[in-house]
Amino acid sequence: MYRYDAVDRAVLADRTAEFRDQVRRRLAGELTEDQFKPLRLMNGLYLQLHAYMLRVAVPYGSLSPVQMRGLADIARRFDRGYGHFTTRTNIQFNWIRLAEAPDILDALAAVDLHAIQTSGNCIRNVTADPYAGAAADELEDPRVWCEAIRQWSSLHPEFSFLPRKFKIAVTASPHDRTAARVHDIGLLLRRGRDGGTGFEVIVGGGMGRTPHVGPTIRSYLPAERLFSYLEAILRVYNRHGRRDNIYKARIKILVSALGAEAFAREVEAEWEKIGTEGDVPAAEIERIRAAFTNPDFLADPSTGDFEARRAAEPAFARFVRNNLKAHVRPGYGIVDISLKGIGETPGDISADQMDVVADLAERFGQGDIRATHEQNLVLPHVRLEHVHEVWKALDAAGLATPNINLISDIIACPGLDYCALANARAICVAQDIARRFEAPEKAEAIGELKIKISGCINACGHHHVGHIGILGVDKKGEEFYQLTLGGSGAEDAAVGKILGPALPIDRVTDAVDAIVGAYLRERRDGERFLDTLRRTGDAPFKEAVYADAH
């Protein structure tokens, strides 16, 4: 893992001091809430329905055990004993007092964490493949580029007041676990014909009110030219992105208004002018790369009693089937930790659970923890001989739900329970659906099915790319839910299609059940839900959900 050096620590200390001064000016009445708002937002501090919320950055989703314990400590001292992992791989604390915010930032800085650029119209936390450095199908470790992007984008003097927020994803696997095509910029690492490393560059994806799957504007960008190219994209956006309407200010609107080709031409012309002056030198990239070369792997491919346990214990076998993924090295596996316990709030984790994860990462996981955009955690490097012990410890802490990628592994935004923007609740909808499909045999029989729930059109719950998307809307003061089918945030990215009229809250779970029933009737051998839907179209599903209404 990358470790902060003296420079990184000084940047953080200076930024924390700056924010402390801004809070002091606010509390002293030197700043009005209007003036303070953009300043606190630059530091991830939101005013929600009931309290301040602090959003802490987890750069490219990567955490050390020390950092995880630091988060647990903050949850206990300054919040109500828990935190909430978001679809941006960040963690939110929902019950913060403004006067304590600077102390929290100091506590974060003590473990090299911060809330810089977790909100505001700036370049946000970069999304990485949560299996980076571990995935069997990876070309090379994308975290090298994520860390370089983290530094380049931090307190960027030119691009901190963009038309709107800006999100970048980097993946190096053919299987996209970052939702790259619905980011402002998606970077897909590619091998060049000359054997070099480069990126396919996707610009202008996004969700919100006007979802777009981003077009590719360059099929191969040599990796060493990444930063001049990013500068060119950001400059074109900063100059020409709309600022008259907050809902039309994302780069996706600019790209679709100009057309991908014309936008690409603008970027290339600007890139030409910038030249290599805009690039990060190879020596710095190599310095960062060295931090990610993991020296601690054992060459020993033995797996101890892993197979015997798996054969003897059905519950363990189920966990392995659903929550253990192939590692690039023999003898290792990737352990997914579900934060989607049945009936729990998706993404929530208690301070005690954070400590358990930290301990397990330390004892069995090379001190490496990842957060995923699907609101789960990952221990990317666990020896197979230790997976059983890890599973037992997770199970004891309520963290061993074997439902990764299954119907109860639901993404949900905080919704009307916390968020001032929401039209409807999302958490209780997720909980109700999860309870309906609680039986693990049933969930496994259904197979991969991603439900994503947003409490409003801002789409923080990624409903547009849910296989089943659920969007909360307000109808004359009542919560209604619109269903979409066929979305995907993976390499086959697609925006879901609205199935029919919105439903009242008490009909949502039945509707999901009806959709699942139609799928099970229609599916052919080996088809996932999405495959069946793409083959049949939505007619059988529409019929199943709305038959009663005729």
Next chain:
Amino acid sequence: MPTLIKADAGGFVTVEDTFTVLEDDAPDPGGDVIVSLARFLSGDGDLAAGRSGRLGVRLAPEDDVEALEGRLEGVSTVAVEFPKFRDGRGFTAARLLRTRLGFRGEVRAVGDVLRDQAGFMVRCGFDAFIPADGAGPAEWAEAAGRHRHVYQRAADGRAPAFAERQGG
């Protein structure tokens, strides 16, 4: 006369602002004036070289800074407007004035200019400021000098972290 915060020998001082902002239809009163980009580019005879006062150009956020390319001789100041502090186009304008157009005169930030942006503005090449929040040179210096390190190249010539690291 209104005042202006100016970068000076590594610090900031208050100076008198001798410039008058001219509306497009106002006659040239002589002395130091700032005109819009459109008026400047129109080749207004009144503003011909040889007038006694100094000349400045103001850039609105939507103005194309590159229209000034090759035309900056004789221009003393470029006033970059921030109608709202959230409108970040002025940062790009200043940076390009310095790095692409090679402008060595004054680049001033005017409009909704707050001390909390001082560091970014200095990095993008601004060297004069008319703050909207009442900040004086001391506050401005404190805000602009907060960060001991920077991560990117910009228009201020500061060595980014990657260069510092290679330098040992």
